[in-house]
Amino acid sequence: MSFLRERGMGASVLVAALSSAFGVTLLATTAYLGFLAKTAMGEGGTVGLMVGILSGIFIIIAMYVGAIVTANTFSTIVAGRTREIALLRLIGSTASAERRRVAGQGLIVGAIGSAIGLAVGVGIAFAGTAAAGRILDAPAYGDAFQAWMALPSVIVVLTTWAAAWGGSRRVLSVTPLQALGGSVARSHEEARGGRVRAGFGIALGLLGTLLLVAGLLLGLFTPLAVVVAFVGGLLSFTAIVLAATAIMPPVLRLVGRAFGGSATSRMAAENALRYPERSSRMSIGVVVGVTLVVMFAVATETLEKVLVSGLTAEEADATGVSAFLDLFGGIMMALVGFSAIIAAVGLVNLLTIGVVQRRTELGLLRALGLSTSQIRRMVLLEAAHITIASTLLGVVLGVVYGWIGAQATAGSVAGTPAIVAPGVPWAPVTVVLVAMAVLTLLAAVTPTRLATRISPVEALAAD
Structure with a gap:
């Protein structure tokens, strides 16, 4: 169990705990929302069906976010263990044995992490439903937590194991000769390798796009179309994750041009581009978090537009649609915040590990004359570079996914089927942008402190 003291493992436990708590809390919350919907609107099957579908979708999203962050963390940890793994290979260990380890x-x-998250989720379920019942003056609700609501915690264990297995695939390419070298991230040319993975990503992207379009059109006839759209969104976003080393460099290059032409700014921009695999790992978690928050904000706004498109304001108020959607949107936005926190933990963790693994590089820069403040500014600009690029991409994806999801869910519900324009709530989007700016500053605190503590002599002697 000594490996738990290794840098990055504590954050991985936290990610698993957040994912587990997210899933348990979400199941408990959506079950309670279904209860409220039946109480307020009767036994209408459509609302209950929509709540159930959305519950399942968000559970999968929680597991997906946690798996991406965990896989990226283990990939980075394995990259830092290159010499250790190579030495073990040198004395007789096999690549498959190291990967199993x-x-x-x-x-x-x-x-x-799952056990911790389960305990937290159960506590939130009981406390949250009790508080909501008093605030809303709702009927008594005795099913705050049921045994089946622990299912996300079991899934978290399996997805974390699978993510670690996937993230450790680089172990298979570590050779005994690398015991003589250091831990170096793969360059742009090396990261572009793997035609099979690229081809698989393209195929997933095309299939996902087709399913998104199909879900949009089927939404004019049945709310079950959201399942088709969700699968399409999941496949298309997975394609983006697989192709991140090809997608992120152009976005990073575009953002880097706005940083100015100073030596520190140019180095920060080039560092993000020189090793796209490392930058992609850091950025993709933020892309996921921003996409989810913006997606749900846009979905809620668009959903309301679709449902009240054929009603007057008085009729919409009388049916209680707007009030229920406002309540549903507020609660679910709070839950989606879990995903943003997971993404933030991933960014901080990967930035910190990256600085530790670049001790020699930073020490050399110090030896060449860069001051402590210049090193600190360079690391901060790298974090800003990655965060801004990820936020821009996430906002675009969030608007598209949110609009299609809302249209697929309720396009057939409001009288005459129709496709409406996306509803973009600028207040939540602005909050996301501000939060990402704050996240950049917070995420860079620990890495910049570590970077400025590295002595040039010690760093150069360590390798």
Whole structure:
């Protein structure tokens, strides 16, 4: 269990705990929302069906976010263990044995984090439903937590293990000769390799896009179309994750041009582009978080537009649609905040690990004359570079996914089927942009402190 003291493992436990708590809380919350919907609107099957579908979708989203962050974390940890793994290979260990060891560590991390998250989720479920009942003056609700609501915690253990297995695939390419070298991230040319993975990503992207369009059109006839659209969104976003090393560099390059032409700014921009694999790992978690928050804000706004498109303001108020959607949107936005927190933890963790693994590089820059303030500014600009690029991409994806999701969910509900323009609530989007700016500053605190503590002599001697 000593591996838990390694940098990055504590954050991985936290990610698993957040994912587990997210899932348990979400199941409990959506079950309560279904209860409120039946109480307020009767036994209408459409609302109950929509709430149930959305509950399942958000559970999968929570597991998906946690798996991406965990896989990226273990990929980065494995990259830093290159010399250690190579030495073990040199004395007789096999690549498959080392990969099983890393995956086993992921299983332990998932089990610990999942147990913590389950306890937190159960507490939130009981406290939240009791408080909501008093605030809303709702009827008594005795099913705050049921055994089946623990299912997300079990899934978190499995997805963390699978993510660690996937993130440790680089172990298979570590050779005994690398025991003589250091831990270096793969360059742009090396990261572009793997035609099979690229082809698989393209195929997923095309299939996902087709399913998104199909869900949009089917939404004119049945709310079940949201399932088709969700699968399309999941596949298309997975394609983006797989192709991140090809997609993120152009976005990073565009953002880097706005940083100015100073030596520190140019180095920060080039560092993000020189090793696209490392930058992509850091950015994709933020892309996920921003996409989810913006997606749900846009989906809620668009959903309301669709449902009240054939009603007057008085009729909309009389049916209680707007009030229920406002309540549903507020609660679910709070839950989606879990995903943003997971993304933030991932960014801070990967930035910190990246600085530790770049000790020699930073020490060399110090030896060449860069001051402590210049090193600090360079690391901060790298974090800003990655965060801004990720936020821009996430906002675009969030608007598209949110609009299609809302249209697929309720396009057939409001009288005459129709496709409406996306509803973009600028207040939540602005909050996301401000939050990302704050996240950049907070995420860079620990890495910049570590970077300025690195002595040039010690860093150069360490390798």
